[in-house]
Amino acid sequence: MVDRLANSEANMRRINLVENCFGTAGQPLAIPGRVLIGEGVLTKLCRKKPKARQFFLFNDILVYGNIVIQKKKYNKQHIIPLENVTIDSMQDEGELRNGWLIKTPTKSFAVYAATATEKSEWMSHINKCVYDLISKSGKTPNSEHAAVWIPDSEATICMRCQKVKFTPVSRRHHCRKCGFVICGPCSEKKFLLPSQSSKPVRVCDFCYDVLSVGELTASQPGSSDLFCQSPKSTNNLSDDDDDDDDSSD
Incomplete structure (x- = not known):
């Protein structure tokens, strides 16, 4: 049809x-x-x-x-x-x-x-x-997916440190790897996620450590170049932009 x-x-x-x-x-x-x-x-x-x-x-x-x-x-x-x-x-x-x-x-x-x-x-x-x-x-179905962002309303405190309470001054942010709502101190690092952006994006400390270990492993002889490949996407969201709300993350 x-x-x-x-x-x-x-x-x-x-x-x-x-x-x-x-x-x-x-x-x-x-x-x-x-x-x-x-x-x-x-x-x-x-x-x-x-x-x-x-x-x-x-x-x-x-x-x-x-x-x-x-x-x-x-x-x-x-x-x-x-x-x-x-x-x-x-x-x-x-x-x-x-x-x-x-x-x-x-x-x-x-x-x-x-x-x-x-x-x-x-x-x-x-x-x-x-x-x-x-x-x-004839392609293989995609198995890699970006995290679903947890809505702001679901978190009154940082979902990583469990200490920082969100206020108008202490803003909410989102980790691009896990989708958790996190505080500024828990999300000061950035990491290149080629499928999401051609520039490093905000990630929480936990995901940064996990990704960094994976990057080191991938750089060893005989390993794949998973974290060293060229960026796949030009659909860039700036670190503090949400594509629908046009507001900070």
């Missing part, structure tokens, strides 16, 4: 409408063979609070953005290649229900649908697209 729709006028019109909603700030989405599978509003768990985001599922990418005017205007476009995606269902907890994790080497996060049926349909379609892509390319 996807192959049949790939070059249809209806599919091209739908993709052009999505492009127009993102305006000139968004990247072009219409390429040969790309099909818009579905779209809808999902609640994305951001670092400060859950927020509604517009998602578009294509046969090869997942696109989402902030809702400015529903069905008319979106901004802060994010494009995720589906061949790098793994999804895991989440159990219902409190008011957050019908959720699942979207995990990639660059960024991982939780989203929630309005109903269990909607969740099932989203997960089924995403899994089908990922399976078809990997089957055609």
Whole structure:
């Protein structure tokens, strides 16, 4: 069915409408063979609070953005290649229900649908697209994923030292390796995580020590060059920026 729709006028019109909603700030989405599978509003768990985001599922990418005017205007476009995606269902907890994790080497996060049926349909379609892509390319499914950031509200004190209490002066930060909410003194070091950034990023002291040991091991004769390879991504988040909230981490 996807192959049949790939070059249809209806599919091209739908993709052009999505492009127009993102305006000139968004990247072009219409390429040969790309099909818009579905779209809808999902609640994305951001670092400060859950927020509604517009998602578009294509046969090869997942696109989402902030809702400015529903069905008319979106901004802060994010494009995720589906061949790098793994999804895991989440159990219902409190008011957050019908959720699942979207995990990639660059960024991982939780989203929630309005109903269990909607969740099932989203997960089924995403899994089908990922399976078809990997089957055609012959690639091995990705096993490396960025940590899911723990929301600010889940931590009143540093999750590493268990001593520093967060206040307007003592700010929260996030370790890019484990996703823990940590204090400044516990996150003064940076480490190069090529799948997330071309520059060293903030990590907690614990993860820094673990990564440093791995780097030393990898540098020994006969070891792989896991920590010495060239950066894979140009999607850089500065150390104190969150891509959705545009605020400190």
